Amino acid sequence: MTTMGKGLGNRPRRIAVVGAGISGITAAHVLQREHDVTLFEAGTSLGGHAHAVAVDDGRGGSVDVDTAFLIYNGRHYPRFCELLVDLGVNHDTRPAEMSASFADYDTNLHYALARGLDSLFVQRKNLVRPGFYRMFAELLLFRRRAHADMLAARIPESLTLGAYLEGYSRLFRDDLVVPLATAIWSLPGRLVLDYPARAILQFFMNHQLLHGESGDAWRTFDGASGVYVRAFRDRFRGRIRLSTPVVRIERHPRAKDPVTIVTKGERHPFDAVVLATHADDSLALLQSPSPDETRVLSAFRYNTSRVLLHGDPAVLHRDRRMWASWNAVTRYGRTTVSYHLNRVQRLPVTAPDYFLTLDDDGGRRHRTIAKFDYRHPIFDAKAVASQTRVEDLQGKDATFFCGSYTGHGFHEDGVVSALAVTRHFGLHTIRARAADRREEPPRSSVTFEHGAA
Numbered sequence: 522m523t524t525m526g527k528g529l530g531n532r533p534r535r536i537a538v539v540g541a542g543i544s545g546i547t548a549a550h551v552l553q554r555e556h557d558v559t560l561f562e563a564g565t566s567l568g569g570h571a572h573a574v575a576v577d578d579g580r581g582g583s584v585d586v587d588t589a590f591l592i593y594n595g596r597h598y599p600r601f602c603e604l605l606v607d608l609g610v611n612h613d614t615r616p617a618e619m620s621a622s623f624a625d626y627d628t629n630l631h632y633a634l635a636r637g638l639d640s641l642f643v644q645r646k647n648l649v650r651p652g653f654y655r656m657f658a659e660l661l662l663f664r665r666r667a668h669a670d671m672l673a674a675r676i677p678e679s680l681t682l683g684a685y686l687e688g689y690s691r692l693f694r695d696d697l698v699v700p701l702a703t704a705i706w707s708l709p710g711r712l713v714l715d716y717p718a719r720a721i722l723q724f725f726m727n728h729q730l731l732h733g734e735s736g737d738a739w740r741t742f743d744g745a746s747g748v749y750v751r752a753f754r755d756r757f758r759g760r761i762r763l764s765t766p767v768v769r770i771e772r773h774p775r776a777k778d779p780v781t782i783v784t785k786g787e788r789h790p791f792d793a794v795v796l797a798t799h800a801d802d803s804l805a806l807l808q809s810p811s812p813d814e815t816r817v818l819s820a821f822r823y824n825t826s827r828v829l830l831h832g833d834p835a836v837l838h839r840d841r842r843m844w845a846s847w848n849a850v851t852r853y854g855r856t857t858v859s860y861h862l863n864r865v866q867r868l869p870v871t872a873p874d875y876f877l878t879l880d881d882d883g884g885r886r887h888r889t890i891a892k893f894d895y896r897h898p899i900f901d902a903k904a905v906a907s908q909t910r911v912e913d914l915q916g917k918d919a920t921f922f923c924g925s926y927t928g929h930g931f932h933e934d935g936v937v938s939a940l941a942v943t944r945h946f947g948l949h950t951i952r953a954r955a956a957d958r959r960e961e962p963p964r965s966s967v968t969f970e971h972g973a974a
């Protein structure tokens with residue numbers, strides 16, 4: 522195996538970036554400053570999970586709605602906001618409405634948060650239900666305890682969220698924490714309880730959910746995520762190959778062209794490849810993965826969510842006062858989350874209702890517009906333990922890896938992971954700065970050194 526490094530930044534290289542989600546877009550945007558970049562994307566459009574579609578705006582025109590990535594936050598997405606600035610996109614546009622409703626038909630508990638007292642007590646019996654007040658008392662206790670446990674590093678890596686929640690009431694677990702985490706990670710509740718507690722609490726800590734207020738509004742694009750994707754496309758000087766799935770990546774470390782990207786019927790020579798696809802896809806693309814690549818990348822499992830874009834209000838509570846941006850409905854032990862896009866994205870008042878339902882229960886929906894399958898990493902203990910190992914793979918056989926799977930699975934993580942790759946090429950920041958070249962190259966940056974796999 523050959524390690525690529527120091528020499529990388531010194532002359533323009535031909536670099537293939539595979540996958541045009543936020544991670545690939547960021548890598549391509551930064552690398553193009555000094556290199557000849559080709560971006561390969563299997564889909565028909567750029568953006569990956571930043572995927573907007575045009576729907577009727579109710580006044581004779583159309584409006585774009587997002588079907589996966591929806592919101593970001595100025596404080597907690599600093600690198601993503603930097604990217605937006607560099608792309609000339611205003612990142613301080615439209616605050617998203619951050620409200621949530623929970624309707625559990627198994628326990629007959631229904632309430633909404635951040636929609637006013639009337640929605641909190643939409644079931645008037647909640648006013649006199651001790652369990653309901655206890656649930657919020659437990660929330661205060663949970664926040665205090667979890668914050669202290671995290672600061673004292675008292676939570677073992679192997680402890681699952683389910684185990685950490687032992688001692689709390691079933692109501693608190695199933696009607697507050699699980700639907701909240703399900704909505705945050707777009708994952709079925711049964712998987713959320715198997716997540717490592719530490720990873721989830723770390724996310725809550727980072728987002729000030731355990732202490733204090735976030736202080737910065739969550740935002741959504743005025744015009745949906747296509748706004749930044751188009752801005753990238755318009756500024757990109759390299760080549761974009763859409764509808765071009767890469768089928769195989771061959772590495773020949775000692776050859777003049779160390780990497781061959783194989784697409785249907787074509788072979789393309791490159792000096793290096795950045796895999797911005799999901800970890801399991803990246804592994805499957807490598808013709809002869811090293812034992813390290815196999816060990817690290819195979820640790821990430823994925824869950825596929827069937828996401829339905831539709832206009833059927835039957836997915837929400839029958840009482841409109843309960844309608845919120847995120848709506849979790851539990852029936853027969855199964856929680857389904859629906860986003861009310863009109864609220865989240867603050868669509869024009871004329872627009873008919875649009876909903877995005879994750880893992881629909883299979884009922885027939887009126888006004889179905891589109892269906893998508895999105896894969897999301899499952900951050901179990903094995904995956905979390907492997908995240909730090911991804912850095913050890915960088916540059917070996919002229920191959921680099923990025924993707925939101927290396928962090929918490931969000932847009933900010935995709936940007937950060939791409940920067941972890943570009944710094945191997947001497948490009949440390951999203952925006953060009955004089956210091957780029959002077960900074961020390963990262964540890965694995967050694968000139969075409971030959972080493973063991």
Ligand SMILES: Cc1cc2nc3c(=O)[nH]c(=O)nc-3n(C[C@H](O)[C@H](O)[C@H](O)COP(=O)(O)OP(=O)(O)OC[C@H]3O[C@@H](n4cnc5c(N)ncnc54)[C@H](O)[C@@H]3O)c2cc1C
Nearest residue numbers: 540542543544563569570589591592766767895925931932
């Ligand atoms: C329903 C849902 C809602 C979400 N909401 C938010 C949100 O509000 N905020 C947030 O920050 N995050 C959200 N996320 C998380 C989101 O997944 C990440 O923010 C991020 O978009 C993932 O980026 P990525 O670059 O890692 O992967 P992706 O966006 O999946 O990009 C990978 C790309 O690789 C391409 N590809 C795959 N195989 C090949 C191949 N062989 N050849 C060429 N190309 C290939 C794919 O087509 C895809 O375009 C949401 C996720 C889901 C599923």
